[in-house]
Each structure stands twice: as C-alpha cells, then as structure tokens.
Amino acid sequence: MRRPARTRPHAAQLGFALAFGLCLLAGPVLAQPAQPAQLEKALQTERKKADERKGAVQKLTEREQALTGKLGEIDARMKAAQIRIQKQEEALDVIRKEEARHAEKFVQVREKREKSVRELRRLLELLWPINAQGMHEGARLADSWDAADRRFQWNSAAYGRARAMLEDVRRQEQLLSGELARQKELEAQVDRQLTIINADKDALLKDKLAVGARINQVSTQRRDIEGELQSIFKTIQQLNYQLVSQRNRKFDAFKATLPWPVAGRVVTSFSPDGRPARRGIGIATTQGAPVRSVFWGKVVHSDVLRGLGKVVILYHSGNYYSLYAYLSDVSVETGQDVEKDELLGNAGYYPEAHGNGLYFELRFQQKPINPQQWLMPAQ
Template sequence: MRTPLALVLLLCLALPVWAQDPGSTLRQSEEQAAKTKEEVDRLAARERDLSGKIAAIEGRVRAAEKEIAERERRLEAVRAEERKAQAEHDRLAAHKAAIVEDLRRLMQGLWPMHVKNLQNRFQGLSSWEAMDRRFTWMSHVYEATRHKLDEARQTQMRLDANLERQKRLAAETQAQLNRVNQAKDVLLAERLSLRHALAQVRDERRDLESELADILATIKELRYQVGAVGERRMEAQRGRLPWPAKERTVSVFNPSATPPRNGLGLALGQDAPVRAVFWGKVVHNDVLRGFGRVVILFHGDDYYSLYAFLAESDLRPGQEVEKDEVVGTAGFYPEAQGPGLYFELRFHQKPINPDAWLNAAH
C-alpha cells in the first residue's frame, strides 16, 4: 500500500507544473526578447547618432585646421614684411647718421671760411686767379653741403614712410593674429566637443588629472599666441596675483599627499563671486565629473589658472577676461561642506604652488 500512496503524492506535486500554460511562458520569452531587441535598437541608434556627430565634428575640425594653417601662413608673411621693414629702417637710420656726420665735417670746414669771407671780403687775394680758385672751392663745398642736405631730407622722408609702413604692418599683424586666434577658438570648441562625444561612446570614468591633461594638451596643440608683453606677462606676477576669492582656506597645496592636493580649497559665502587672478583667455568652461563646473584661463607662456566647483559662469571659450573680472559664482564644494572654490595654477600643464604667486595680503 505504501508504494501506490507515494505515487499518488508524487503525481499531486507534479500537477501544478503540468497545469502551467505553455503559451504563457512563450509570451514572456517573446516579450523579453522584444524588450531586449528594443534596447539593442535604441543603443544602436544612439551609437549611429554619436558616430554621425563625431564624423561631422571631425569634418569641422579638419576644416578649421586647414583655415588656421592658411591664416598662420598669412600671419607669417606679414611678419616677414615687418622684419624687412625693420631691416630697411635700420639701414636708412644708419645712412642718415652717416649723412649727418658728413654734414658736420663739411660745416666745420665751411663755416669758418664763410665767416672769414664776410669779415675780410676779398682782402689777402693777390690776383683774380686766387679769387677764382677760392670761389670755385667755396662753390664745391656749398654744392656738396646742399647735396648732403637734400640726401638727408630724402632719407628722412623714406624713414617717415618706413615708420608708417611699420605701423600699418603692425596693425595688419594684430588683425591677422586676432583672426588666427578666433579660428583657434572655433577649433578648440570643436575639439572639446569631439572629446566629449568620444567619451560618451567610451563611457569612461576618468579622474580630474586625466581630464585636465587631455584638455590642456588639446589647448597646447593650438599654440595660442596672446601677445602678452611686459606687465601682461604671467611670469612678472609672482607674489603679486590677487586671490580669486577672500574667505577661509580649507585645504592647501600638497602634491605629496594621498590623493595629491594640487591647489587651494576655499570656503566661501553663498553665491560669492570668483574672480580671475590675471588677464587671460577662456579656454574651458564646462562640467568635469566630480569637480562641477570648471573654468580654465590661459595666460600665455604656458601658464593656466583653474577655478572648480562653480555654481555658474557666463564666460565663453575664446573670451578674454581682465584681472579681477568675475569668472563665476561659488558652488557646493565638498571640502568646505558648503559653498566654496577649488583653485589651481599650472605651468606647462603641471600644478605649481599658488602660495608663491598669490599676494600675502589675504
């Protein structure tokens, strides 16, 4: 009796499995397959869309690079003309100096004789031949002096024309440089856009150092020429730069720390303005993962300043800003547990200690 009872129990336990509708399981599989196909199609469409955008950006990058090469060729041609004009100016100036020296010697010999003739008239001349000889000699000296004066006048006129030409060439050089940098601004925006699109495809998670290295390398490739001279040169500002904001310091430069601290951290008031420490060109204004909105200014000679965790910034890439001009407002900075700023200075893409550059009156 035990065996039939066991079989009955086994049959009862198996009934729910046999009772399931095979069509239901099939429908679930079909629905899952449809969802999977839909997701695959969506990802494929996104990939095609990104690939199309990347191809379009790459086309614009190539066009911009070609335009920049042509503009830089024109700029170099104008600069070559400038060098020729300067060489001509130097030659004319040397020629004029030689003429002035010749005139000085002529006048040294002529003037005493002229005064003596006025005083003595024709005294001391024993014959008409002697008088003729003196007259002929004086005529030659006067003629040589007039010739030198005319030569000096013409040389001065050529010098004046040369200076005007140099002014015109200088203005043309600046205009060409502005056009080159404007084209580079466009190219920079396109390259950063391309970099962003490629990152979307790769879906990479990168640290700030890798992001900055990539961005600064892109900027360096463009070889911006900002024409900084004298007090507009960053290297002349060591120990004199204003602070980007004036509040409490919460972290200091310490590249040997783990992780390295490559800049300064400041706790600021809500919506506190953050200001440029020096004149420069905006080369980046975008969000970097983990550092909020980041503005990077290029100051020439491979110097950069970086302002991170900004709440907002209205600056556009390519825009030039002056020292103390507002670059944005303070956003949430984790180190400050509230509004704040993370600030870096870089030279040749490497972080440098801001304490050596910012003025001590903080």
C-alpha cells in the first residue's frame, strides 16, 4: 500500500512557529522570569543602593546649604566693606573740598603778602632818600636835630609797621602751608584706607567666586546622584511589578476570563494537528481596530517579522506568553511593562481574513495552548 502523502505545514503557521521560537530564544530580555526569592533579593539590593544615594543626596544638600550660607556671609561682608568704602569716599570728598578751600585762601594770602611787599618796597624806596638826607643834614645843622629826630622816629615806626605786616603775612602763610600739609596727609591716609578696603573687597569677591564654583560643583553632583536615584526607583518599581505579578497576578488563575484582544469574528480556530496546523486563532476586524493586551505583562518583542507584519509578544507571569500579529501599527516598545487592556496597536491586513484582522496566540513554556479556552465566552 502507498503511504498517504504527508501534508506540508501551512507556511504562515510555520513562519509563526519559527518566529516565536526565535523571539523566545533571543537575548536576555526573554530569559526565564526570576523567582520571588530572586526578586526579593534584587529589591533589597536596589533599596540599599537607594538608601545610599539618598544619604549622599542629603549630605550634598547640607553641603550646598552650608556653602550658600557662607556665600551669604561673604555677601554681607562685601556689603559692609562697600559701606566702609562709601564712608571713606565721603570723608575724602570733605577733605578735598577743605583742601581746595584752604588752597584758595592760601593763594589769597600770598597775593596779599605780595601786595604788601610791593607797597613796603615803594615805601622804603621813598623813605630811604629822605632818611639819608635827614642824617646828612643832621650832622651840619644842630638847629634841625629835633626835626631829624621826628623824621627818624616816623621812619622807624613805618619800618616797624612794615616788618610787623610782613611777619604777620609770613605767619599766615606758614599756618596755611601747615594746614595744607595736614590736608595732604589726611588725603594720603584716606587713600591708604581705601586701598586696604578695596583689597579686602577683591579678596571677598575671589572667595565668593570660589564658593559659587563649589556650589555649582556640589549641585551638579547632587543632580547626578538624584538622577541615579530616579533610575534606582524605576528599577525598584519594575521589580515590585514583577514581584506583584508573580504573587498576585497568576495568569493561570484567569483561565476563561481573559478579555479578547480585539473586537471581531473568529475566522480560523486553534488546530495544532490540523491540515494545515493552526497554533492560534484568526479574528476578522474592522479597519484599524484597537488591539489590547489580554493580561499584565512585559513586551519582549515589538518589531516586524518577515511575512507576518508587525508583531508584539508579551511575557506574563508563570511563563505564559501572548502573541499579536498582522498589526498595522504598534504603540509599545520592547522592555515596556503593560497593563491589562493596554493598547498595543491597531489591526492591519490579515490574509486569512481577506481583510483587516488579527492573528492571536497563547503559549505556556513556548507550547501553544488554545486561546479560546482562556478568553471569555465568544463575543
């Protein structure tokens, strides 16, 4: 007898099986899920890291606050120095005005002295011939002695007044010269004080710049550690999600109650031993119908597979997987956690529906299982 010809597997189904197997074997993303004890240990490690980072952030925050306080102290000292400088400048301005007033008065006195000297010179030029004539005539004429004596006394008094006036002018000039020298010394003192205060101000400004740079450095370190902390918190959140999924979201506890991935009509049924073999179900849909996750899980594949269009594969707790094929577009990325009923994409062209549709599989430990036994009763 001739053996019946072996029916060749349906090409699309074979492609799905190969694609699914390759996805499940590809990379650490699809590795076997961690057990609760491993997740607990990983959580403890991440929490310890989070506590260390929080401690570091706290120390850096305190350091930043201390530096900010120091910066405030420097600002206060700079403000005080500025007030001192302003007072010194005001004092210097008063001294300079006083100096200008005395210098003007000195010029006036000097002009007065020069005028007096000129008058005295003219007086001497006038008196000297008279005095010389009187002395000459006094030697020859005894009867004119009294007149000569009167002239001599008058001349002496005139000379005395001139000398007194000249001495008085000299004393005033010396007094003003001394006052001017004192004003100069005061000005020099104020200038020296201003130099000291400005040097102090420059030093404070240098300290302020140094402290400001240190604050920026500490702030950058704090922000970097805060970024690490946020990443750790995200890891903790993911580990918690996996732990909760392991403990409370048992996939096998939802048999016959899972929601349908898309609204539509079943056009191909699960038939792994059929001719051709079908390891999932095909659903005809309206154009662009939304495709949603049937359970909480993680995206382990979100990409185009040759001949299958865009495909999303989700890992669920207990080593269960769900597959969604022939999508027109995808809304999730590999590695992303998804909620139950979360949008994965939209249905595209499905050949066996001769129009828009979705091919859907469920697998346990990579072995296909009948989706219709896990989904809610037919719509």
